Amino acid sequence: MRISLNWLSELVDITMTPEALAEMLTMAGFEVEEIEDRRTWADGVVVGKVIDRQQHPNADxxxxxxxxxxxxxxxxxxxGAPNVKAGLLVPVATLGTFLPRVxxxxxxxxxxxxxxxSEGMICSLAELGLTKESEGIHSFDDDGLQVGSDVRPLLGLDDVILDVTSTANRADALSMVGIAREVVALTGATLKLPKAELLDSPASVETLTLKISEPQACPTYIGTVIEQVTIAPSPRWLQQRLQSAGTRPINNVVDITNYILLEWGQPLHAFDRDRLVAVSGQRSAVSQAVADSRPQPSLQIGVRFANTGETLKTLDGQTRSLQEQTLLITAGDQPVALAGVMGGEATEVHAGTQSLMLEAALFDTAAIRRSARSLGMRTEASARYERGVNQAELEVACRRAIGLLAEFAGGVVTTQVMADARSSQSAARSIELRLDRVNQVLGPVTVGEELSELQPQDVERTLTALGCELSPMTTDRSWTVTVPPYRYRDLEREIDLVEEIARLYGYNNFCDTLPDKTEPGFLSIEQALSRNLREALRAIGLTEVTHYTLGKPGGTRQIVLSNPLFAEYSALRTNLIDGLIDAFQYNLEQGNGALNAFELGRIFWSEEDGLSEADSLAGILGGDATRGKWVRSGREQALTWFEAKGLLESAFQRLGLAVEYQPDRRDDRLHPGRTASLWVGGSRLGTFGQLHPQLRQERGLLDEVYVFELDLDVLLDQLDRDELRVPIFQPFSTYPPSDRDIAFFVSTQVSVAEIERTITKAGGTLLESIDLFDEYRGENVPTGQRSLAFRLLYRASDRTLQDNDIDPVHQQVREALVDKFRVDLRS
Known part of the structure; x- marks a missing residue:
């Protein structure tokens, strides 16, 4: 909010410089983003009177x-201004003047x-920084001005503006009175609130009734009918105050409502009463009443939520389609304004307005937030209602506005009605505060060169300056604190009061205490294992990517948000593969080639007994990773199943995991004959397979693309073993190995993993490695079987193996294969 120091000085005495005030407010939690010293804009500009004007002899x-x-x-x-002429009183920049806004x-x-x-310059408002553009020079209307006097007081340039940002919990700071109260609390000065005169009871009959259909969304509504209004420009001082706050002056009525918004933080809205009656369907009754000099017909103002299909043309000239959560002000059940957001064009105050209906209301913060969001709007009024306006001073702000309308628009109050459903929550709140708790949270303070605790008088002085009332309890180290109504929304608990004490006492007055002994940082087991996992995947050429947790709805077991920001991001993802496929397709379409990538993230799904979530790891592989394809005449070579499997295997080998592959057909996105479930340590780790040809064709992907998705919790559990976390040095054997080949026919239903597991168990400690080097199916192979050939490597670390060492072990392997799988040995 833009704070005029001239305006603020009328509410509280300020003796410090603008820079000191800005520093004080910033340290108290109100960041001053800019100090706009308008006094420098026209330093040296004086009032001048044009005595004579002649045409330039050399320029038209x-x-x-x-x-x-x-x-x-x-x-x-x-x-060069076309409107200059003799007799005008104008601002003149004298020689030596610097105009920073030009x-x-x-x-x-x-x-x-x-x-x-030429000995100076006659200035326009744009050259003085008050407007962006000007058609000509500015002239003063007051003939009694003294020639040669400073123009800054006349133009509101004898002021300094502070651009203050307040936190979301300080709704009271969006007003001049709220900032003045904060300055009073920080400096101990005296607060001078604007006067709001009490109203006499209207003498005429009531011509206004209220119908509040949603009392929870609108707990209080005050409607005031004001007659005999004359629309005219606002006084110069009021216009200057609005301009200093960044608000454009319009006319006296609208300017006064905007002025109260800035002064008290209470949004008001003035309707043209005759137009309200006309919109409500009583146009003929209005005309007849005027002709017969009879009282105006009764007008019913309502508050309700919009119906589907209703529209309203707002003050900005846009016709808006209303949603069911849009809160409306109605006249005779016809929409005339967006409650707490913006008025309607059909009932706005205009140059011929003679009768007003002034609205002063309290609206629920959530209702206004939903209403404004449903229409994509945010106004000065809605910003204050969303944070919460001061319930206790609604009537004060209303009376203040009526007084100004009577003074500057000649208005006379004829009717005022009020619907009040405020709950007891608006009454004063009492909070217990303990001095021991204050010192426990805030710690010691610096008093001179010594450390001390906050004393009872420090707490009492600080909270009293905020407007709180303190009553000592049975012990002198605790109080019952009554919160002022304008701080009702953010002072709810004891810790809130502790924060206020620290803020006003000064954060810089508390001691900085460091731990006696700092401890070095370290990675948790999960973080260290995750780093190793990422390193292994990067080592095989995969790039880590990150996708949104939210995606499009439509999958099974999906969790759909009830209030999403966008339809495209309205459901939580149930797997990571879909996002990787989208990224792979996008990179191909952009001409970036195949994206070999992996992602670690969280997935979500719904079950019969509730909602579940887990961490997952997924990756995608495809394309030709080689460079220099001249030996293949530039042709791409698709990644084969075994090459993709080998890459994944190399990552597992780097991590020290022995992973088994079993046939799997459960994922419709994958090729039914080229999909495997992964198992480690007896637990299902995940899935690896080739994308289904139909899916590949629909998405326009490469010929062969492979994906894998692993359960990260299972993977980390397997990696969280001492022998894997702490590598143990294994020296190379200085003795040569000896190899043996073994070939046999075996049923196609038996997997290689099962065969290798049997060979490993039978081979014992002498067996160093197993290598499958041949598979054959076809002629001379029995139906339902295949021919497999393995090379077994035997080695000892302490001697050179002889045939009599190897043969018994190799024979055990042969017998084990025959006993378990009924193989037909060929060698």
């Missing part, structure tokens, strides 16, 4: 003016323009 669009600026002789100034800054020096000397 220039004028030569004689301007009295209070000096002994008039100044000659060449001016381009990159302009210093006024003696100059010759088309052969005529």
């Amino acid at each position: 669009r220039l004028s030569v003016c004689q301007v009295d600026i209070g000096a002994a002789t008039p100044s000659t100034i060449v001016c 381009s990159d800054g302009l210093k006024i020096k003696p100059a010759k323009l088309r052969g005529v000397a």
Whole structure:
């Protein structure tokens, strides 16, 4: 919020510099993002009177003016504005003046323009920084101005603006009164609130009724009918205050409602009452009442949620389609405004308005937030209602507005009605505060060169400055604190009061304490294992990617959000493979080639007994990873099943895992004959397979693409073993190995993993490695079988093996295969 120090000085005495005030507010939690010193914009600009204006002898669009600026002789100034003429009182930048708001800054020096000397510059409002564009020079209307006097007080440039940002919990800080109260609490100065006169009871009959259909969304509504209004420009001081806050002046009625918004933080809205009656369907009754000089017909103002299909043209000229969660103000059940957000164009105040209906209301924060969000709108009013306005001073703000309307628009109150459903929550809240708890949370303070605790008088002085009332309890180290109504929303618990004490006492006054002995940081087991896992996957050429947890709905067992931001991101992902396939396709479409990647993330799914989630690891492989394809005439070579499996196997081998592969057909996205479930240590680790040809064709992917998805919890459990976490050095044997080949026919139903497991068990400690080097199916092989050939490597670490060492062990392997799988040995 933009804070005018001139305006603030009327509410609280300020004796410090703007820089010191900004520092104080920032340290108290109200960050001052910018200090806009307007006094520098027109330093050296004075009131001048154009005595004479003549056409420039050498330029059609220039004028030569004689301007009295209070000096002994008039100044000659060449001016290019078309509206300059004799008799005008104008702002004149004298020689030596620097205008920082003109381009990159302009210093006024003696100059010759088309052969005529010029001793200054007659300024427009744009050149003084008050507007972006101006059609000509500015002229003052007051003939009683003293020539040569400073123009800054006349233009509101004798001011400093602080751009203050408040936290979301401080709704009271979105008003001048709220900031003034904060300054009072920080400095101990006296608060001077604006006067709001009490209203006399209206003498006329009531011509206004209220129908609040949603009292929870609108607990309080005050409607005031004001007659005999004259629409005119606002006083100059009011316009300047609005401009300093970044608000454009419109007319006296609208400006007053905006002024109260800035002063008290209470949004108001003024309707043209005659237009309200016309919108409600009583146009003929209005005309007849005016003709017969009878009282106006009764008007019913309502608050309800919108119906499907309703529309409203708002003040910004846009016709908006209303949602069921949009809160409306109605006249005769016809929508006339978006409650707490923006008024309607059909009932706005205009130049011919003579009768007003002034709205002052409290709206529920959640209702306004949903309403504004459903329409994609955010206004100054909705921003305050969303944070929560001060319930206790609604009537004060309303009376203050009515007083200003009576003073500057000639308005007379004829009717005022109120619907009030405020709960007891708006009453004063009491919180127990313990001094021991305060010191426990905040720690010691620095008093001179010594350390001390906060004393009871420190707590009492600080909270009293905030407007709290403290009553001592049975012990002198605790109080019952009554919270002021304007801080009702953010002071709810004891810890809130502790925070306020620290904030106002000064964070910099508390001691900095460090631990006696710092401990070196370390990675948790999960973090260390995850790093090793990422390293192994990067080593086989995969790139780590990250996708959104949210995606499109439509899958089985999917968890769908009830209130998503976008339809495309409305469901939690149930697997990581879908996102990797999308990324793979996107890279191909962008001409970036195949994306070999992996992702670690969380997946979610619904079950009969509730919702579940788990960490998962997935990857995708495809394309031709080789470079220099000239030996193949530039042709791409697709990644084969065994090459993809070998890459994954090399990652497992690097991690020290022995993973088994079993046929699997459960995933419809994968090729039914080229899919395997992965097992490790008796637990199912995940799935590896080739994408189904139909899916590959639909997505326009390469000929062969492979994916895998692993249960990260199972994987980390297997890696969390001492022998894997701490590598043990294994020296190379200095003795040569001896190999033996074994070939046999075996049923195709028996997997190689089962055969290798049997050979390993039978081979014992002498068997170093097993290598499958041949598989054959076809002629001379019995139906339902295949021919497999293995090379077995035997080695001892302490001697050279002889045939009499190897033969018995190799024979055990042969017998084990015959006994378990009924193989037909060929060698």
